[in-house]
Amino acid sequence: MSFSTASTSSSSFLVWWHGPVLAGGGYASEALAFITGIDVHIRSAAANQKHGNSNLVALWITPHGDGTDLKYLEGLPHALQDTIRRRMAPAHVTPRAIKQAVKQTKATHVAVVCHSEPGAWDPAAFSTSRCPPFGYLRTYAGIPFVHIGRTMFETDMLDPGHKQRLLRMDKLWVPTTWQRDVFAKHGVPTAKIDVLGEPVDEKLYQAGGGARYTRAELRQLGRRIRLDKSTARTNDDVDHGQERAVLLAVGKWESRKGFDILVRAYAAAFCAVEDDVASVDKMDRWVKAPPLLVLKLSNYHGNANAAESDLVAAVNATCAGDVWIITSHIATSDMPKLYRSATVLVQPSRGEGWGRPHSEAMACGTPVIATDWSGPTAFIDESVGFPLKNERLAPVEESDPSHHWSYKGHRWATPSQKHLTKLLRHVSSTEGQKEASVRGKAAALRMSRFSPSKLAEDIAQLLQDMHLRSAKGDDHSHEEL
Missing domain, CATH: 3.40.50.2000 (Glycogen Phosphorylase B;)
Known part of the structure; x- marks a missing residue:
């Protein structure tokens, strides 16, 4: 696997993925497939540094947007359960923890991904973990942050409450051009929206001679x-x-x-x-x-x-x-x-x-x-x-x-x-x-x-293409903690 996408970039990212990873349902399945791809991408890059480094250098996971379904968690493949444990973010992320993680991984930026329906984004319409975790600050503990919303919807319109949250994100990752066009039709600038398909774990969902129920x-x-x-x-x-x-x-x-x-x-x-x-x-x-x-x-x-x-x-x-x-x-x-x-x-x-x-x-x-x-x-x-x-x-x-x-x-x-x-x-x-x-x-x-590895490469490219330091939004604070 080639990681040449980062060779011309001075930016490297700790990707902090917030999503309903323990809840079951479509968002959970999708989030875990993304996490699988990014995890493999980072580990493969570390093992093959002579072929070029990836701009994805670290991954944290924080449950967000829904509850926990123990049956769902126990029914996941053991390798995926292990990935979740290894990549789980600290329960309480402090400025010191951020600085240590960035120093250890040599990340230059933190990319926060809020992967849920927009009603869960700060300020949330219901009780859930905060995402983005420090609001929409451009820097935290001296580290540049970028905020990305991963979401979608099933109708031809956009909820007014959702629109305000969408506009506060630096970028929106939606799965289809259909979704991009719906959002754009209802006032979200197309420049803010990137199309990123959904990954499917090809090692789990295999065609061919696998087992089936009679x-x-x-x-x-x-x-x-x-x-x-x-x-x-x-x-x-x-x-x-x-x-x-x-x-x-x-x-x-x-x-x-x-x-x-x-x-x-x-x-x-x-x-x-x-x-x-x-x-x-x-x-x-x-x-x-x-x-x-x-x-x-x-x-x-x-x-x-x-x-x-x-x-x-x-x-x-x-x-x-x-x-x-x-x-x-x-x-x-x-x-x-x-x-x-x-x-x-x-x-x-x-x-x-x-x-x-x-x-x-x-x-x-x-x-x-x-x-x-x-x-x-x-x-x-x-x-x-x-x-x-x-x-x-x-x-x-x-x-x-x-x-x-x-x-x-x-x-x-x-x-x-x-x-x-x-x-x-x-x-x-x-x-x-x-x-x-x-x-x-x-x-x-x-x-x-749509394999996880291909979608992880797409994420690396999308992050590389973002001009984090120059991106500004009306609703973003530039106060540094």
Whole structure:
């Protein structure tokens, strides 16, 4: 690995990453992938100094923006747990601690990254660790500081309270050009925004011959819901043929994820017998032996326990289907096994900042049916997945009345249920499964562009390109402590 990016720069950085690294959820997964890449980058540079030094010389981690989920932490790969322990910042960072760290690592600057939704940034809208930790001071303990916000959103607007926090940062790192354009449209200068994709740990999320769950094992992990509201007993252990597709959806239980659209499309695809005679036999086979639909639901800021009643209430199906909900915890180290078990990942979400399950599944060689709007458009097209039509942008409160006030005026996508029905039938056919396999291989190749090591090099380049000493903002204090 070359570290020539720093050879012409006199700046070197202690990167102080603040994020919900112990909480689970998309921000946590993303932050840990960045941390993995930076850690390897720094250690590789130290071991290969004769090939040139990196301008990333030290890494600190501070939990920020959310709580701690011990099950999530225990389920991380052991090597990643070790990285977290090694890189954890002191509990109380004093001027003396900063000076010692800078002296030991020969850093010239501290780059503070606040990786969370902007409501957690100073002054935070809720209780969390302070980020930036010393406000927006340009120097602390005589050391130059730069403040970077890493964030994203899922609608076509920007919260006014968030905007003020975004403007106080020296730089904003967003994952897609779509997000950059949304922020710019609502008053954030484009010069302040850099596009930095999301890393996916290719050593964890591997395509190819890795382990996967059998259909019987998937059923053992979850519980079945009957779409026809019937209480009739069924033999849930019967598998109607190994050629059947496995449709997987992953995410927290909330309206944004569009799981209501997914289950309605599934019922329309595999329960309703069509009028034309040619399709009746095919539909009859699907009704008797439909593809397996598995919803891996998270309780992270959601209520997965309400999923069964909510989904059944949303569907007026004429057949039971073969739908299973998994709400039990699956360790991060086992998630690749789940992704590889699926024919496709189905994510008909109304809006995504990036699409964490999308990219993880693709890295495992599983293609994705994803709404053709917002974050996933940065890396999903028909060569690597199955873009789902967006019928229109609709007010958030139409699909989620609970956000009537906080998302007032915001819009997000309306994934086409009709198109999703068509796609589900296609990928469940013999021909469609073969096509999904081909696109899955291409998807894994595409996600290799987003390895942690590549994204760490991008960070090194972005920091090198920043003119820290001359960058000034109206809301920054230049007082030195």
